[in-house]
Amino acid sequence: MEFEAIGAPAHTRTLVISLVRIGGDRIDASGSIVDVRKRGLVPMASDLQTAGVIHDMRVHAEIALEPARIAAISVEQANVAFEPSLATGGECCRDPGPRITALVGTPLDGESTRRLGAALGGPLGCSHVLTLAQLLLSTAQTGLALDRERFGGAARPDGQRIFHRSLTVDGVLGGDGLHLALQQADVHFAPIVPRADTDPLERLAGRLEIRAQAEIDLDAMVLRSLRAAERE
Incomplete structure (x- = not known):
C-alpha cells in the first residue's frame, strides 16, 4: 500500500531500536x-528555535535473561530543545534523564511502560526520552518473544543482532491540513554462525x-482520516 502526501515537508521523527546478543545470557538493547x-x-x-536537528537522544539498556529484567539503563542527549538559560530558570531537558535508573x-x-511513566513522565519529565524508552522496552519484549517462539534456546555468537x-513519522503541510505518514519496519535475524560465503538472506x-x-484539520484540530496496511 503506497501513500502520497503532497505539500511542504515540515518535520521528521525517526526511532531505531536494535537488540544484540552479548556474553553471559544478556541482551544489549539500544x-x-x-x-x-x-x-x-x-x-x-x-530564543528562536530554527530548522535542523531538534532532538538527538539515545537510550541504552542491558537486559538479563531468565527471567528477563533490566540490569542497566542509561540516557544520552546530544541535542535537546531547551538548554539551561534565564528563561528556563536554569532547567534543562537533560534534568529528568538520570531518573531512568529507577528501572x-x-x-x-x-508493567515496564507504566514504571517508565512514573520515572520520566509528568510535568517534570521528558516526553522524548520517555517515548524512546517505552519503544525500546516494548520492542525488546516483542523481539525476545519472537526469538523464543521461532528458535527456542538456540545459541547465537556474541555480538550478533x-x-x-x-519507525519514521513524516509531517507534510498541505493546502488542506497536516499529513502524517508513518512507516515501521521490523526485522528478525536467524541465529547462525556466519561463514565467509554466507548468503545475507540466511540471516532473515x-x-x-x-x-x-493520517490527515489532520489544523484549524479544527480534528483527525479527518486514517488508514493503515501491513505486510510480512
Missing part, C-alpha cells in the same frame, strides 16, 4: 530518536512492515 525540523522557526524560551532491577514485563525495528528469520497515513 535505541535512538532524532527529530528534524525542515522549515521555518519557532519562538521558544526567549534497574525491575522485570521486563507488561537478534531484532531491529525502525522474518520481517513485518507497517504503513499508516
Whole structure:
C-alpha cells in the first residue's frame, strides 16, 4: 500500500531500536530518536528555535535473561530543545534523564511502560526520552518473544543482532491540513554462525512492515482520516 502526501515537508521523527546478543545470557538493547525540523522557526524560551536537528537522544539498556529484567539503563542527549538559560530558570531537558535508573532491577514485563511513566513522565519529565524508552522496552519484549517462539534456546555468537525495528513519522503541510505518514519496519535475524560465503538472506528469520497515513484539520484540530496496511 503506497501513500502520497503532497505539500511542504515540515518535520521528521525517526526511532531505531536494535537488540544484540552479548556474553553471559544478556541482551544489549539500544535505541535512538532524532527529530528534524525542515522549515521555518519557532519562538521558544526567549530564543528562536530554527530548522535542523531538534532532538538527538539515545537510550541504552542491558537486559538479563531468565527471567528477563533490566540490569542497566542509561540516557544520552546530544541535542535537546531547551538548554539551561534565564528563561528556563536554569532547567534543562537533560534534568529528568538520570531518573531512568529507577528501572534497574525491575522485570521486563507488561508493567515496564507504566514504571517508565512514573520515572520520566509528568510535568517534570521528558516526553522524548520517555517515548524512546517505552519503544525500546516494548520492542525488546516483542523481539525476545519472537526469538523464543521461532528458535527456542538456540545459541547465537556474541555480538550478533537478534531484532531491529525502525519507525519514521513524516509531517507534510498541505493546502488542506497536516499529513502524517508513518512507516515501521521490523526485522528478525536467524541465529547462525556466519561463514565467509554466507548468503545475507540466511540471516532473515522474518520481517513485518507497517504503513499508516493520517490527515489532520489544523484549524479544527480534528483527525479527518486514517488508514493503515501491513505486510510480512
